[in-house]
Amino acid sequence: MREIVIGGAQMGPIQKAEPRTAVVERMLALLEQAVAEKCDLVVFPELALTTFFPRWWMEDQAEIDAWFETEMPNAATQPLFDRARETGTAITFGYAEKTPEGRHFNTSILTDKQGAIIGKYRKVHLPGHSEYDTERAFQHLEKKYFEPGDLGFPVWRNLDAWMGMCICNDRRWPEVYREMGLQGVELITLGYNTPSVNSQLSDEGLEKRLYHSELSMTAGAYQNACWVVGVAKAGDEDGHPLMGGSIIVDPDGFVVARAQTEGDELIVHACDMDACNFGKTTIFDFARHRRIEHYSRITSQTGVVTPE
Numbered sequence: 276m277r278e279i280v281i282g283g284a285q286m287g288p289i290q291k292a293e294p295r296t297a298v299v300e301r302m303l304a305l306l307e308q309a310v311a312e313k314c315d316l317v318v319f320p321e322l323a324l325t326t327f328f329p330r331w332w333m334e335d336q337a338e339i340d341a342w343f344e345t346e347m348p349n350a351a352t353q354p355l356f357d358r359a360r361e362t363g364t365a366i367t368f369g370y371a372e373k374t375p376e377g378r379h380f381n382t383s384i385l386t387d388k389q390g391a392i393i394g395k396y397r398k399v400h401l402p403g404h405s406e407y408d409t410e411r412a413f414q415h416l417e418k419k420y421f422e423p424g425d426l427g428f429p430v431w432r433n434l435d436a437w438m439g440m441c442i443c444n445d446r447r448w449p450e451v452y453r454e455m456g457l458q459g460v461e462l463i464t465l466g467y468n469t470p471s472v473n474s475q476l477s478d479e480g481l482e483k484r485l486y487h488s489e490l491s492m493t494a495g496a497y498q499n500a501c502w503v504v505g506v507a508k509a510g511d512e513d514g515h516p517l518m519g520g521s522i523i524v525d526p527d528g529f530v531v532a533r534a535q536t537e538g539d540e541l542i543v544h545a546c547d548m549d550a551c552n553f554g555k556t557t558i559f560d561f562a563r564h565r566r567i568e569h570y571s572r573i574t575s576q577t578g579v580v581t582p583e
Protein backbone atom coordinates (compact mmCIF):
# COMPACT_ATOMS: atom_id res chain seq x y z
CA MET A 276 0.00 0.00 0.00
CA ARG A 277 1.34 3.45 -0.98
CA GLU A 278 -0.99 5.75 0.90
CA ILE A 279 -0.99 9.52 0.45
CA VAL A 280 -3.39 11.42 2.68
CA ILE A 281 -4.58 14.25 0.44
CA GLY A 282 -6.29 17.45 1.51
CA GLY A 283 -8.29 19.32 -1.08
CA ALA A 284 -8.22 22.89 0.21
CA GLN A 285 -11.19 24.55 -1.45
CA MET A 286 -11.10 28.31 -1.05
CA GLY A 287 -14.01 30.66 -0.73
CA PRO A 288 -14.12 33.90 -2.69
CA ILE A 289 -11.26 36.39 -2.83
CA GLN A 290 -12.41 39.95 -3.36
CA LYS A 291 -10.53 42.30 -5.67
CA ALA A 292 -9.31 44.36 -2.73
CA GLU A 293 -8.11 41.40 -0.64
CA PRO A 294 -4.30 41.51 -0.33
CA ARG A 295 -2.20 38.41 -0.91
CA THR A 296 -1.03 38.44 2.69
CA ALA A 297 -4.65 37.97 3.86
CA VAL A 298 -5.19 35.20 1.33
CA VAL A 299 -2.03 33.41 2.48
CA GLU A 300 -3.34 33.61 6.07
CA ARG A 301 -6.42 31.71 4.90
CA MET A 302 -4.24 29.18 3.08
CA LEU A 303 -2.20 28.74 6.26
CA ALA A 304 -5.37 28.06 8.26
CA LEU A 305 -6.35 25.37 5.73
CA LEU A 306 -2.83 23.95 5.90
CA GLU A 307 -3.04 23.72 9.71
CA GLN A 308 -6.34 21.82 9.41
CA ALA A 309 -4.70 19.50 6.91
CA VAL A 310 -1.74 18.92 9.22
CA ALA A 311 -4.16 18.09 12.06
CA GLU A 312 -5.75 15.53 9.74
CA LYS A 313 -2.30 14.10 8.89
CA CYS A 314 -2.33 15.14 5.25
CA ASP A 315 0.81 14.49 3.20
CA LEU A 316 -0.27 16.76 0.36
CA VAL A 317 -2.56 19.81 0.22
CA VAL A 318 -4.09 20.92 -3.07
CA PHE A 319 -5.13 24.58 -3.41
CA PRO A 320 -7.09 26.12 -6.36
CA GLU A 321 -6.16 27.82 -9.63
CA LEU A 322 -5.05 31.48 -9.21
CA ALA A 323 -5.20 30.88 -5.47
CA LEU A 324 -3.62 34.18 -4.43
CA THR A 325 -6.05 36.65 -6.00
CA THR A 326 -9.54 37.14 -7.25
CA PHE A 327 -10.25 35.59 -10.66
CA PHE A 328 -9.03 38.76 -12.40
CA PRO A 329 -9.61 37.57 -16.02
CA ARG A 330 -13.25 38.57 -15.58
CA TRP A 331 -12.13 42.20 -15.58
CA TRP A 332 -11.28 44.15 -18.75
CA MET A 333 -7.95 45.97 -18.28
CA GLU A 334 -5.80 47.85 -20.79
CA ASP A 335 -3.04 49.29 -18.64
CA GLN A 336 -0.19 46.74 -18.57
CA ALA A 337 0.94 47.86 -15.12
CA GLU A 338 -2.57 47.24 -13.80
CA ILE A 339 -2.56 43.79 -15.43
CA ASP A 340 0.91 42.93 -14.15
CA ALA A 341 -0.13 43.72 -10.59
CA TRP A 342 -2.04 40.40 -10.60
CA PHE A 343 1.09 38.43 -11.53
CA GLU A 344 3.94 36.99 -9.44
CA THR A 345 7.47 37.52 -10.73
CA GLU A 346 9.01 34.96 -8.40
CA MET A 347 7.87 31.97 -6.38
CA PRO A 348 8.13 31.82 -3.44
CA ASN A 349 7.93 35.55 -2.83
CA ALA A 350 7.43 37.70 0.26
CA ALA A 351 3.69 37.05 0.42
CA THR A 352 3.87 33.27 -0.07
CA GLN A 353 7.06 32.54 1.90
CA PRO A 354 5.12 31.84 5.15
CA LEU A 355 3.16 29.13 3.32
CA PHE A 356 6.33 27.47 2.03
CA ASP A 357 7.93 27.78 5.50
CA ARG A 358 5.00 26.16 7.28
CA ALA A 359 4.70 23.43 4.64
CA ARG A 360 8.39 22.61 5.13
CA GLU A 361 8.15 22.70 8.96
CA THR A 362 5.20 20.31 8.92
CA GLY A 363 6.55 18.07 6.17
CA THR A 364 3.56 18.72 3.93
CA ALA A 365 3.75 18.86 0.14
CA ILE A 366 1.61 21.58 -1.43
CA THR A 367 0.37 22.61 -4.85
CA PHE A 368 -1.35 25.86 -5.83
CA GLY A 369 -1.99 28.04 -8.84
CA TYR A 370 -0.93 31.62 -9.50
CA ALA A 371 -0.44 34.05 -12.38
CA GLU A 372 3.21 33.90 -13.44
CA LYS A 373 5.18 36.66 -15.16
CA THR A 374 8.58 35.39 -16.33
CA PRO A 375 11.79 37.46 -16.41
CA GLU A 376 11.25 37.71 -20.21
CA GLY A 377 7.84 39.27 -19.62
CA ARG A 378 5.75 36.25 -20.60
CA HIS A 379 2.46 35.61 -18.80
CA PHE A 380 1.18 32.17 -17.82
CA ASN A 381 -1.57 30.64 -15.70
CA THR A 382 0.70 28.41 -13.62
CA SER A 383 0.65 25.78 -10.92
CA ILE A 384 3.55 24.54 -8.79
CA LEU A 385 4.10 21.36 -6.81
CA THR A 386 6.45 20.98 -3.84
CA ASP A 387 7.95 18.00 -2.10
CA LYS A 388 7.70 17.49 1.67
CA GLN A 389 10.77 19.68 2.18
CA GLY A 390 9.02 22.67 0.62
CA ALA A 391 11.12 22.65 -2.56
CA ILE A 392 9.34 23.29 -5.85
CA ILE A 393 9.78 20.10 -7.87
CA GLY A 394 7.16 20.68 -10.55
CA LYS A 395 5.71 23.50 -12.60
CA TYR A 396 2.79 23.34 -15.03
CA ARG A 397 1.48 26.13 -17.26
CA LYS A 398 -2.16 25.95 -18.33
CA VAL A 399 -2.50 24.77 -21.93
CA HIS A 400 -6.24 25.14 -22.61
CA LEU A 401 -7.09 28.79 -22.05
CA PRO A 402 -10.85 29.34 -22.26
CA GLY A 403 -12.69 32.51 -23.11
CA HIS A 404 -11.65 35.26 -25.49
CA SER A 405 -9.10 38.02 -26.02
CA GLU A 406 -11.29 40.93 -27.13
CA TYR A 407 -14.11 42.61 -25.20
CA ASP A 408 -17.24 40.55 -25.89
CA THR A 409 -20.46 42.54 -25.71
CA GLU A 410 -22.56 39.38 -26.17
CA ARG A 411 -21.49 37.83 -22.87
CA ALA A 412 -23.03 38.53 -19.48
CA PHE A 413 -19.49 38.92 -18.14
CA GLN A 414 -15.98 38.64 -19.53
CA HIS A 415 -13.59 35.69 -19.44
CA LEU A 416 -10.31 37.13 -20.73
CA GLU A 417 -7.80 34.36 -20.16
CA LYS A 418 -6.83 34.48 -23.84
CA LYS A 419 -5.98 38.17 -23.40
CA TYR A 420 -3.92 37.95 -20.23
CA PHE A 421 -2.11 34.61 -20.65
CA GLU A 422 -0.33 32.72 -23.37
CA PRO A 423 -0.86 28.95 -23.68
CA GLY A 424 1.45 26.89 -21.53
CA ASP A 425 4.74 25.75 -23.05
CA LEU A 426 5.69 22.90 -20.74
CA GLY A 427 3.36 20.13 -21.94
CA PHE A 428 1.99 17.74 -19.33
CA PRO A 429 4.96 16.43 -17.34
CA VAL A 430 4.73 14.06 -14.38
CA TRP A 431 7.01 14.00 -11.36
CA ARG A 432 7.99 11.42 -8.78
CA ASN A 433 6.80 12.75 -5.41
CA LEU A 434 5.68 11.01 -2.20
CA ASP A 435 6.52 7.67 -3.85
CA ALA A 436 4.01 8.24 -6.67
CA TRP A 437 3.81 9.66 -10.19
CA MET A 438 2.05 13.02 -10.02
CA GLY A 439 0.89 15.47 -12.67
CA MET A 440 -1.05 18.72 -12.77
CA CYS A 441 -3.49 20.49 -15.01
CA ILE A 442 -5.58 23.64 -14.47
CA CYS A 443 -9.30 24.28 -14.63
CA ASN A 444 -10.49 24.16 -18.26
CA ASP A 445 -7.80 21.52 -18.97
CA ARG A 446 -9.91 19.08 -16.94
CA ARG A 447 -12.54 19.00 -19.69
CA TRP A 448 -10.12 17.63 -22.32
CA PRO A 449 -9.43 13.86 -22.40
CA GLU A 450 -6.08 14.43 -24.13
CA VAL A 451 -4.79 16.03 -20.92
CA TYR A 452 -5.36 12.93 -18.79
CA ARG A 453 -4.10 10.60 -21.51
CA GLU A 454 -0.85 12.55 -21.98
CA MET A 455 -0.14 12.01 -18.29
CA GLY A 456 -1.63 8.51 -18.31
CA LEU A 457 0.94 7.54 -20.94
CA GLN A 458 3.63 8.56 -18.42
CA GLY A 459 2.12 6.33 -15.75
CA VAL A 460 0.47 9.09 -13.75
CA GLU A 461 -1.13 7.95 -10.50
CA LEU A 462 -2.38 11.28 -9.18
CA ILE A 463 -3.54 14.34 -11.11
CA THR A 464 -4.21 17.51 -9.14
CA LEU A 465 -5.99 20.54 -10.49
CA GLY A 466 -7.54 23.77 -9.31
CA TYR A 467 -10.38 25.66 -10.91
CA ASN A 468 -12.34 28.94 -10.99
CA THR A 469 -15.58 28.08 -12.74
CA PRO A 470 -18.37 30.68 -12.86
CA SER A 471 -21.68 29.34 -11.49
CA VAL A 472 -23.43 30.88 -14.49
CA ASN A 473 -22.67 30.32 -18.18
CA SER A 474 -21.98 33.81 -19.59
CA GLN A 475 -23.38 32.65 -22.96
CA LEU A 476 -26.33 30.54 -21.69
CA SER A 477 -27.93 32.18 -18.66
CA ASP A 478 -30.43 29.38 -17.94
CA GLU A 479 -27.91 26.54 -18.08
CA GLY A 480 -28.08 26.12 -14.31
CA LEU A 481 -25.60 25.25 -11.59
CA GLU A 482 -26.56 21.58 -11.47
CA LYS A 483 -25.53 20.99 -15.08
CA ARG A 484 -22.28 22.92 -14.60
CA LEU A 485 -21.34 20.87 -11.54
CA TYR A 486 -22.25 17.68 -13.41
CA HIS A 487 -20.00 18.50 -16.37
CA SER A 488 -17.11 19.29 -14.07
CA GLU A 489 -17.52 16.02 -12.19
CA LEU A 490 -18.13 14.02 -15.36
CA SER A 491 -14.84 15.24 -16.82
CA MET A 492 -12.80 14.38 -13.74
CA THR A 493 -14.41 11.01 -13.02
CA ALA A 494 -13.98 9.94 -16.66
CA GLY A 495 -10.35 11.10 -16.67
CA ALA A 496 -9.64 9.14 -13.50
CA TYR A 497 -11.32 5.93 -14.69
CA GLN A 498 -9.92 5.95 -18.23
CA ASN A 499 -6.38 6.42 -16.97
CA ALA A 500 -6.67 4.44 -13.71
CA CYS A 501 -5.46 7.32 -11.57
CA TRP A 502 -6.60 9.51 -8.70
CA VAL A 503 -7.90 12.98 -9.59
CA VAL A 504 -8.20 15.80 -7.07
CA GLY A 505 -10.11 18.85 -8.31
CA VAL A 506 -10.27 21.89 -6.05
CA ALA A 507 -12.40 24.98 -6.57
CA LYS A 508 -12.18 28.60 -5.69
CA ALA A 509 -15.85 29.21 -4.97
CA GLY A 510 -18.41 31.75 -3.82
CA ASP A 511 -19.21 35.33 -4.68
CA GLU A 512 -16.24 37.40 -5.87
CA ASP A 513 -17.37 41.02 -6.15
CA GLY A 514 -20.80 39.95 -7.41
CA HIS A 515 -19.51 37.12 -9.63
CA PRO A 516 -20.40 33.66 -8.29
CA LEU A 517 -17.99 30.75 -8.70
CA MET A 518 -19.15 27.19 -8.19
CA GLY A 519 -17.71 24.80 -5.60
CA GLY A 520 -17.93 21.06 -6.08
CA SER A 521 -14.35 20.14 -5.12
CA ILE A 522 -13.89 16.37 -5.27
CA ILE A 523 -11.41 13.57 -4.81
CA VAL A 524 -11.93 10.79 -7.37
CA ASP A 525 -10.53 7.26 -7.10
CA PRO A 526 -9.04 5.29 -10.02
CA ASP A 527 -12.38 3.56 -10.59
CA GLY A 528 -13.99 6.95 -11.22
CA PHE A 529 -15.87 7.15 -7.93
CA VAL A 530 -16.06 10.36 -5.89
CA VAL A 531 -14.67 9.55 -2.43
CA ALA A 532 -14.73 13.07 -0.93
CA ARG A 533 -16.80 16.11 -1.84
CA ALA A 534 -16.97 19.70 -0.57
CA GLN A 535 -20.33 20.76 0.86
CA THR A 536 -19.91 24.54 0.85
CA GLU A 537 -18.72 27.43 -1.30
CA GLY A 538 -16.26 28.60 1.34
CA ASP A 539 -12.82 27.69 2.68
CA GLU A 540 -13.24 23.97 3.27
CA LEU A 541 -10.89 21.02 3.50
CA ILE A 542 -11.82 17.63 2.08
CA VAL A 543 -9.57 14.71 3.00
CA HIS A 544 -9.05 11.18 1.77
CA ALA A 545 -6.32 8.58 2.27
CA CYS A 546 -5.48 7.67 -1.32
CA ASP A 547 -3.72 4.36 -2.01
CA MET A 548 -1.59 4.78 -5.12
CA ASP A 549 -1.51 1.00 -5.53
CA ALA A 550 -5.24 1.17 -6.26
CA CYS A 551 -4.17 2.34 -9.74
CA ASN A 552 -2.41 -0.92 -10.51
CA PHE A 553 -5.41 -3.06 -11.43
CA GLY A 554 -6.80 -0.70 -14.09
CA LYS A 555 -3.34 0.03 -15.46
CA THR A 556 -2.60 -3.67 -15.97
CA THR A 557 -5.99 -4.80 -17.30
CA ILE A 558 -8.59 -2.80 -19.23
CA PHE A 559 -6.36 0.31 -19.48
CA ASP A 560 -3.09 -1.50 -20.11
CA PHE A 561 -2.19 0.98 -22.84
CA ALA A 562 0.70 -1.01 -24.29
CA ARG A 563 -1.56 -3.98 -25.03
CA HIS A 564 -4.74 -2.27 -26.16
CA ARG A 565 -4.11 1.15 -27.73
CA ARG A 566 -4.25 1.40 -31.55
CA ILE A 567 -2.21 4.48 -32.34
CA GLU A 568 -2.40 3.85 -36.10
CA HIS A 569 -6.00 5.12 -35.84
CA TYR A 570 -5.35 8.19 -33.67
CA SER A 571 -3.41 10.49 -36.04
CA ARG A 572 -6.21 13.09 -36.26
CA ILE A 573 -5.81 13.80 -32.58
CA THR A 574 -2.46 15.49 -33.10
CA SER A 575 -2.79 16.64 -36.71
CA GLN A 576 -6.19 18.36 -36.62
CA THR A 577 -7.79 20.82 -34.17
CA GLY A 578 -11.31 21.55 -35.49
CA VAL A 579 -13.94 19.29 -36.99
CA VAL A 580 -13.54 18.32 -40.66
CA THR A 581 -16.47 16.36 -42.07
CA PRO A 582 -15.77 13.95 -44.97
CA GLU A 583 -16.44 15.39 -48.46
Ligand code: CDT
Nearest residue numbers: 402403415443444468469470
Ligand atom coordinates in the same frame (compact mmCIF):
# COMPACT_ATOMS: atom_id res chain seq x y z
N1 CDT B 1 -10.77 29.13 -15.19
C1 CDT B 1 -11.33 28.36 -16.14
O1 CDT B 1 -10.65 27.76 -16.95
N2 CDT B 1 -12.69 28.34 -16.18
C2 CDT B 1 -13.41 27.68 -17.22
C3 CDT B 1 -14.66 28.44 -17.49
C4 CDT B 1 -14.87 28.49 -18.91
S1 CDT B 1 -16.13 29.62 -19.36
C5 CDT B 1 -15.36 30.63 -20.48
C6 CDT B 1 -13.78 26.24 -16.93
O2 CDT B 1 -13.67 25.41 -17.84
O3 CDT B 1 -14.22 25.92 -15.84
